[in-house]
Amino acid sequence: MIDVSPPFTFVLFGATGDLSLRKILPALYRAHCSGTLAEAGRIVAVARVAIDTEAYLAWVDDNVRPHVDADWDAQVWETFLGRIDYISLDLACPDQFSVLGAHLNAACGPRVFYLATGPQLFVSICRGLATAGLNEAARIVLEKPLGHDLKSSMEINDTVGEIFDEQQTYRIDHYLGKESVQNLLALRFGNALFEPLWRREWIDSVQITIAEELGMEGRGEFYDQTGALRDMVQNHLLQLLAIVAMEPPHTMSADAVRDEKLRVLRALKPIDGEALSRCVVRGQYQAGVSRGIPVPAYVQEAGIPAGSQTETFVAIKAEIDNWRWAGVPFFLRTGKRLPERGTEIVVNFRAVPHALLGASSLRAGANRLVIGLQPKESIRLHCLAKRPGDGMQLESVSLNLDFDQCFSGKRMDAYERLLLDAIHGRLALFVRRDEQEQAWRWVEPIQAHWRMSTKPPKHYGAGTWGPVAAGAMLAQHGHCWPEAEY
Ligand code: BG6
Numbered sequence: 270m271i272d273v274s275p276p277f278t279f280v281l282f283g284a285t286g287d288l289s290l291r292k293i294l295p296a297l298y299r300a301h302c303s304g305t306l307a308e309a310g311r312i313v314a315v316a317r318v319a320i321d322t323e324a325y326l327a328w329v330d331d332n333v334r335p336h337v338d339a340d341w342d343a344q345v346w347e348t349f350l351g352r353i354d355y356i357s358l359d360l361a362c363p364d365q366f367s368v369l370g371a372h373l374n375a376a377c378g379p380r381v382f383y384l385a386t387g388p389q390l391f392v393s394i395c396r397g398l399a400t401a402g403l404n405e406a407a408r409i410v411l412e413k414p415l416g417h418d419l420k421s422s423m424e425i426n427d428t429v430g431e432i433f434d435e436q437q438t439y440r441i442d443h444y445l446g447k448e449s450v451q452n453l454l455a456l457r458f459g460n461a462l463f464e465p466l467w468r469r470e471w472i473d474s475v476q477i478t479i480a481e482e483l484g485m486e487g488r489g490e491f492y493d494q495t496g497a498l499r500d501m502v503q504n505h506l507l508q509l510l511a512i513v514a515m516e517p518p519h520t521m522s523a524d525a526v527r528d529e530k531l532r533v534l535r536a537l538k539p540i541d542g543e544a545l546s547r548c549v550v551r552g553q554y555q556a557g558v559s560r561g562i563p564v565p566a567y568v569q570e571a572g573i574p575a576g577s578q579t580e581t582f583v584a585i586k587a588e589i590d591n592w593r594w595a596g597v598p599f600f601l602r603t604g605k606r607l608p609e610r611g612t613e614i615v616v617n618f619r620a621v622p623h624a625l626l627g628a629s630s631l632r633a634g635a636n637r638l639v640i641g642l643q644p645k646e647s648i649r650l651h652c653l654a655k656r657p658g659d660g661m662q663l664e665s666v667s668l669n670l671d672f673d674q675c676f677s678g679k680r681m682d683a684y685e686r687l688l689l690d691a692i693h694g695r696l697a698l699f700v701r702r703d704e705q706e707q708a709w710r711w712v713e714p715i716q717a718h719w720r721m722s723t724k725p726p727k728h729y730g731a732g733t734w735g736p737v738a739a740g741a742m743l744a745q746h747g748h749c750w751p752e753a754e755y
Pocket of ligand 1: 500
C-alpha cells in the first residue's frame with residue numbers, strides 16, 4: 270500500500286544550486302512518480318536570480334531532467350512541473366521575506382523549508398522566516414555542512430533554535446536515508462542471532478570504510494575548505510559507527526534511537542596527546558591512475574591552491590569506552606580517489622579459544638561478518654568449513670546474501686526517503702543537535718592538531734587504497750584492511 274503524504278508546501282531555498290539540481294528536485298520527482306506525494310502538495314522554489322516561474326521551469330527541464338533519465342516520462346514530468354512555482358528573493362535580506370509570506374498565504378498543508386544553501390545564509394533565512402511570521406508550525410531542513418567546527422555549528426544551532434524548536438528541526442545526514450543503513454538496524458535488531466555476540470567478548474574489531482573513486486568533480490573550492498574529516502567523518506562515518514555500536518533502543522521513536530546514538534558518541538574515547546599521531550592517518554592523493562585513466566594530483570585539481578594541506582583521506586582507530594565495547598578497536602576510513610566506490614562494515618569475531626581442529630583452523634582465520642552498504646547491498650558471513658578429503662583441513666568459506674537477488678524492484682533513494690519523512694513529520698532519520706555537537710566535539714582535537722602540525726598529509730597515489738601508514742596502523746594491532754585480506 271502506498272503511504273501518501275499529507276498536503277504540503279515544500280519551500281526550496283537555493284533552488285538553482287547544485288544540490289537542488291542533482292539531489293532534491295530529482296528526489297521530489299521520484300516521489301511524485303511513485304505516487305507518495307499528495308496531489309495537493311506544492312513546491313515553491315526560491316533563489317536570488319530574477320526570473321519568473323516559466324524561465325525557472327525551463328531551467329529545471331534542461332538541468333534536472335538528465336538526473337532523472339531512468340524514471341523520465343513526458344506526461345508525469347509535466348504534472349511534476351505543474352507543482353512548482355518560483356520566487357526570486359535575496360536570501361540575505363530578511364525584510365524581503367514578506368513577499369514569500371504573501372505567496373504562501375494561499376498555500377496548504379505543513380510547510381517544509383529546505384535550506385539547500387551555504388550555511389552562511391542559514392541565519393538570515395531563519396530571521397526572514399521569523400520576520401514574516403512563517404516559522405509557526407513549520408519544519409526546517411538543514412543541509413550539511415552545519416558549520417566547520419563545534420563553535421560555528423553551535424552558533425548556527427543557537428540562531429535556528431531561537432526561531433524553530435528542536436522538534437521542528439530536521440538536520441540531514443543523507444547516509445541515514447540509505448536503504449542499506451536501515452537494513453543495518455534490521456540486521457541487528459530483527460535477528461536474534463547476532464545480538465548476543467555483538468560485544469567485546471566475541472568481537473575482536475570492527476572496520477568501517479567509505480571509499481570513493483571520484484576526485485573533486487568541480488567541488489574543489491568547497492572541498493579545500495572542508496577536507497575528509499569534516500566532509501565524511503564528523504557526520505556519515507560517525508553515524509554509521511553509532512548505529513553499529515548502539516544499544517537496542519526501547520522503541521524506534523526518533524528520540525529513543527537518537528538517545529542511544531548519542532550515548533555511543535559520548536562514550537567515544539577522546540583522541541588527544543600522543544594518540545593523535547598513533548591513531549589517526551591523514552592523506553592526500555597524488556597523480557595516479559583511476560580505472561585505467563591518468564588523473565591529476567589533488568593540488569592540481571581546479572580550485573585547489575598550490576601547497577594545500579587539506580586531507581582527502583582519513584583513517585582513525587576509534588575506541589568506545591563503555592561496558593559493551595571496551596578494548597575493541599573501531600577502524601574508520603574514508604578517502605577520495607580510491608580504487609573503487611564502496612561502503613562496507615567488517616565485523617571481525619574472535620578466534621575460537623582452543624584450536625581443537627588443528628593448526629589449519631587458526632590459519633584460516635576467525636569468523637567475519639561483512640556488510641556491504643553500497644554500491645551493492647550484501648551480507649557475507651565467513652565461516653570455517655572442512656575441505657572435503659582426508660584429514661581435517663579447515664578453510665574460510667562465505668555464506669552470501671545479496672539483496673538484489675532477494676528483493677527485486679527499485680530501491681528508494683536516500684533523499685527521497687528523507688524528504689518524504691520531513692513532509693510526514695518523522696524525525697527518526699535526522700540528526701539531533703546534541704548528537705551533531707558531540708560528533709564535532711570528538712573530531713575537534715584532530716582538527717586542532719592538524720592546524721598546528723608542520724607535517725604534511727601522507728601521500729597516496731590516486732587509484733590506490735590510501736597511504737601506507739593506514740595499513741601500518743592496523744598492522745600494529747594485528748589487523749589488515751579488507752582488500753589486503755581477500
Ligand atoms: C557528501 C560529501 O556528504 O557525501 C561528498 O559531501 C561525498 O564529498 C558524498 O562524495 C558521498 O555520498 P554517497 O551517497 O555517494 O556515498
